[in-house]
Amino acid sequence: MSERRSTIRLRLTALYAAAFFVAGAILIGLNFVYLAQSLPHRPVGAQGIVRQFLEERGVRNRPVIDSFLGAIADQAELERRKTLRGMLVWSLVSLGAVGVAAGGFGWLLAGRALAPLQNVTATARRVADRSLHERIALDGPDDEIKELADTFDAMLERLDRAFDGQRRFVANASHELRTPLAINRTVIEVALADPEAPASTRKLGETLLEVNHRNERLIDGLLVLASSEQLIDRNTRVDLSEVARRAVQISASAAQRAQIDLRSALTPAYVAGDPALLERIAQNLVDNAIRYNVARHGWVFVSVSADPRTARLSVENTGPVVAPYQVNGLFEPFRRLNSERTTDVGTSTSGRGAGLGLSIVRSVTAAHGGEVHASPRPDGGLLVTVNLPACQ
Amino acid sequence: MRVLVVEDERLLADAVAEGLRRHAMAVDVVYDGASALERTTVNDYDVVVLDRDLPRVSGDEVCRALTESDGAARILMLTAATAVVDRVAGLGLGADDYLVKPFAFDELVARIQALARRTRPAAPPVLERSGIRLDPHQRAVTRDGTPVSLSRKEFAVLTELLLADGGFVSAEHLLEKAWDEHIDPFTGVVRYTIMMVRRKLGDPQAIDTEPGVGYRLR
Numbered sequence: 001m002s003e004r005r006s007t008i009r010l011r012l013t014a015l016y017a018a019a020f021f022v023a024g025a026i027l028i029g030l031n032f033v034y035l036a037q038s039l040p041h042r043p044v045g046a047q048g049i050v051r052q053f054l055e056e057r058g059v060r061n062r063p064v065i066d067s068f069l070g071a072i073a074d075q076a077e078l079e080r081r082k083t084l085r086g087m088l089v090w091s092l093v094s095l096g097a098v099g100v101a102a103g104g105f106g107w108l109l110a111g112r113a114l115a116p117l118q119n120v121t122a123t124a125r126r127v128a129d130r131s132l133h134e135r136i137a138l139d140g141p142d143d144e145i146k147e148l149a150d151t152f153d154a155m156l157e158r159l160d161r162a163f164d165g166q167r168r169f170v171a172n173a174s175h176e177l178r179t180p181l182a183i184n185r186t187v188i189e190v191a192l193a194d195p196e197a198p199a200s201t202r203k204l205g206e207t208l209l210e211v212n213h214r215n216e217r218l219i220d221g222l223l224v225l226a227s228s229e230q231l232i233d234r235n236t237r238v239d240l241s242e243v244a245r246r247a248v249q250i251s252a253s254a255a256q257r258a259q260i261d262l263r264s265a266l267t268p269a270y271v272a273g274d275p276a277l278l279e280r281i282a283q284n285l286v287d288n289a290i291r292y293n294v295a296r297h298g299w300v301f302v303s304v305s306a307d308p309r310t311a312r313l314s315v316e317n318t319g320p321v322v323a324p325y326q327v328n329g330l331f332e333p334f335r336r337l338n339s340e341r342t343t344d345v346g347t348s349t350s351g352r353g354a355g356l357g358l359s360i361v362r363s364v365t366a367a368h369g370g371e372v373h374a375s376p377r378p379d380g381g382l383l384v385t386v387n388l389p390a391c392q
Numbered sequence: 393m394r395v396l397v398v399e400d401e402r403l404l405a406d407a408v409a410e411g412l413r414r415h416a417m418a419v420d421v422v423y424d425g426a427s428a429l430e431r432t433t434v435n436d437y438d439v440v441v442l443d444r445d446l447p448r449v450s451g452d453e454v455c456r457a458l459t460e461s462d463g464a465a466r467i468l469m470l471t472a473a474t475a476v477v478d479r480v481a482g483l484g485l486g487a488d489d490y491l492v493k494p495f496a497f498d499e500l501v502a503r504i505q506a507l508a509r510r511t512r513p514a515a516p517p518v519l520e521r522s523g524i525r526l527d528p529h530q531r532a533v534t535r536d537g538t539p540v541s542l543s544r545k546e547f548a549v550l551t552e553l554l555l556a557d558g559g560f561v562s563a564e565h566l567l568e569k570a571w572d573e574h575i576d577p578f579t580g581v582v583r584y585t586i587m588m589v590r591r592k593l594g595d596p597q598a599i600d601t602e603p604g605v606g607y608r609l610r
Contacts, residue, residue, distance in 0.1 A: 171473070175445065178472035182493035183404040189497035190411035216494055276476075 012110040017103035024095040031091070036084055043076040116145045124152060132160040170226045177219045184212045221356035224280060225333065225363055237391060238275050240282075240311050241266035241304040247282035248302055255290050261299040262290070269306035269313075272391040273368045281364045282313065284357040285384055289317035294380070311390045319381035327374050327382075333359040361386065393508050393528075393551065394418045394435065394569050398428040398454065399443040399470065408441065411497055412504070415531060416547040418572040425449025429457055436568055437465040438508045441500075444471040444482065452485055459486030466507035470495070505529055519554035521609050522598055526554055535593055545570055546589045549582075553599065553609045562606035 047069050054065060116138060123136040135156060138149035191197060192205040248264050255262040271278070289300040300317040322330075333356055358374075361384075365372045370388035377383055395417050399405035402423060409419040420435070422428050425446040432440065440458065444451035455467055469487040471478070482490050488510070489503050505528050509515045519526045523536045528551065533540040542550065548570035552561055563582045567575065575581070586607055590599050600608050 171475070174474065175472040178474070178493050179401060179404075182472065182495065183401055183407070185494040186404055186411070186497055186500075187407040190407045190414075193411060193414060193497065212494075 009107065009110045009114055012114075013103055013107045016106040016110070017099060020102045020106075021095065021099050024099060028088070028091040028095060032084065032088060035087060039080045039083060041077060041080065042073050046072055046076065116140055117148075120145065120149045120152065127156060132156055132163060167227070170223055173226075174219075174223050177223075178216075181212055181216050181219070185209065185216075188212070218356070221360060224277070225356055225360050235272050236275060237270055238273055238278055240269040240271060240278070240306075240313050240388070243275070243278050243282045244286075244302050244304050244313060246279060247286045250283065251286045251290055254287070255300065258290055258293065259296060259298070260290055260293050261297075262286075262302075263299065264302040266302070266304045267306065269304050269311035270391050271311045271368065271370075271388045273388070274364075277364045278368075281361040281386065284361050285313075285315040285386075288357050288384075289315050289319075289382075292382070293317055293319045306390055309390055311388045312385060313388075314383060314385040316377070316383040317381045318377070318379075321380040322376040322382055324376060327376055330374060330382075331358045331362045331372075358384075393438045393505075393548065394572070395420070395504060396428065396431060396435070396437045396440045396465075397421045398423075398425070398440065398446065398451070400424060400446050401443075408497075408500070412501065413544065415501055415505075416528075416544040416551070417504070418548060418570055420572050423447075425451060425454045428454050431573075432458060432461075432463065432465065435573070436463075438569070439466045439468060439504050441468050441470055441504065442487070444469055444473065452482075455482075455485045455487055466510060468500075468503060468507055470500075502529065515555055519551065521554055521557060524550075524554070524593065524598060524609070526550060535598075540592055542589065542592060545581075545585050546592065549585050550589055553607060556608065558608060558610070560602060560606040560608045565606070 050069060050072065051065075059065065120136055120138065123134070127134045127136075135153045136149045137153065138146050140146055188205045188209050192202060192209075197205070244264065244266050248262060252262060286300065286302060289302075293300065298318045300315065302315050303313075305312050362372050365386050365388065368388050370386060372384065372386045374382055374384045393416075395412055397405050397409050397412070397419060399408065399421075400423050405421050405423060409421045412419045420431060420437075422431055426448040428440070428442070428446075429449060442451050442454060446454070451469065451471070455469065458465060458467060466488040467486065468489045468491060469482045470491050470493060471482065472493045473479075473482075474492045479490050479492075488507055491500060491503060509517065517527075517529065519528075525534045526532075526547075531547065533542055533547065533550065549566055552566055552569050566582050566585075570585075571581070586599060586601070590597065593599070598610055600610060602608070
């Protein structure tokens with residue numbers, strides 16, 4: 001960033017110095033022309049005085065007088081040329097020296113003028129990294145830079161209100177969407193708990209509960225997706241390997257039921273972010289890897305590693321062949337890989353995910369300043385890698 | 393055990409009440425905060441199941457009022473607001489427990505029973521005296537190993553007798569704890585129920601009657 005600032009400063013100074021030089025050159029040129037004009041080639045005045053002097057003494061029209069006058073004229077011409085050349089050289093040298101000094105001053109002045117701009121940029125970056133509630137609130141002369149800062153503040157205000165509106169919408173939607181699901185669930189559970197309920201009612205109740213549960217998960221996923229697209233609220237130091245370990249533990253029984261070998265290689269890797277969301281994406285990736293796997297002898301490999309700048313979580317699994325052009329589409333909400341060979345973990349309706357898993361992963365990763373890549377494995381399955389900026 | 397359910401969604405409130413009654417609890421239902429405040433001043437509840445989002449007076453207000461009035465009722469907050477900040481805020485208002493909707497009904501029952509145990513002094517999960525064992529969670533009673541089958545009201549009455557641990561329990565107290573508000577206060581139902589409990593528990597007689605004072609377990 002400082003290189004960019006020096007470029008503008010440099011440009012301003014160069015421009016200023018160039019203008020100074022041009023103005024100086026024009027000034028010298030004009031002075032030169034005037035001087036050249038006013039210094040006579042032939043000192044008519046001096047010659048006239050000599051002639052008059054000699055005439056008053058009765059000396060006139062002698063060749064020695066003419067050669068005398070000619071010598072005076074030559075000397076005057078010589079002096080004239082010397083004067084003009086001296087003036088030119090002296091002017092140019094002075095212009096050079098003063099020009100350099102002016103350039104130096106220009107550099108300092110440009111720096112001072114650009115300082116508020118740097119202030120604006122620093123505040124803007126801080127705001128962009130953290131929260132939208134800060135404002136630049138520049139005080140100083142009412143000039144273009146203040147106008148820039150004020151315009152930026154106005155934009156921040158609009159963004160802040162928009163995000164606030166979205167947050168409140170998510171909160172309200174959460175409440176509104178959950179209530180009918182809660183009613184369904186409780187009414188059905190209470191009805192099922194009745195020891196005298198007939199078998200048909202019991203079966204109906206169980207089916208309805210499953211469908212309801214699927215809706216619960218869908219709405220849950222949607223709300224996570226919506227809220228993760230905003231700025232992260234919590235910034236705690238999270239160890240990705242712990243997150244992955246928990247996800248593996250939770251999915252262990254599902255993997256066992258699907259006869260899938262769940263392996264992991266986890267080394268500590270620290271990132272700054274929201275622990276709940278990070279756990280969510282780890283869980284989504286592992287669940288997907290188990291769900292979209294082969295019927296037998298499948299495996300899932302979870303690994304966490306870190307280098308000084310990046311923390312990496314990758315989940316690799318065997319599974320149906322994925323064409324390269326399908327990979328990007330998997331990250332779209334509600335998109336699932338269409339294949340008859342997916343294994344269904346659990347019962348029919350509860351086995352199918354809501355189709356939001358990978359889109360949540362992408363959204364949360366982006367909100368944490370990272371990126372996620374998926375690449376198909378040559379003999380089927382997927383390798384998904386999440387890269388997040390490491391923190392100490 | 394007497395429970396007050398405060399929830400503005402009628403379907404949900406009524407379903408919860410019905411489910412709880414099957415677990416031998418006496419349940420009153422109200423659909424707004426003002427009625428809840430009114431009801432708690434009149435009756436003595438063990439647990440109040442409180443929704444946060446209520447008309448007229450909000451659940452938060454009710455919770456605050458109940459905690460300040462220093463009543464014995466335990467408060468279980470029920471709500472669709474799932475964020476951690478909301479849960480923390482709810483517990484901070486004085487709620488004793490917090491359950492997020494949608495919830496598993498069995499979990500609600502277990503938590504209510506756990507809260508009801510925390511009277512002063514705290515009651516154990518399984519009540520026992522003179523060979524009579526009562527498990528509120530399993531809804532089962534045994535005497536010296538033999539199971540005893542009791543109706544819901546009988547179960548509730550026996551629970552109160554066991555909680556008193558040999559102390560006298562008045563008929564009014566039994567009415568308060570084992571019956572909900574839809575009861576005629578001049579009824580002889582308490583006496584009838586005690587008689588049924590005595591009969592089912594069999595010999596030797598476990599329940600003493602002291603006229604004008606109440607009933608107790610030996």
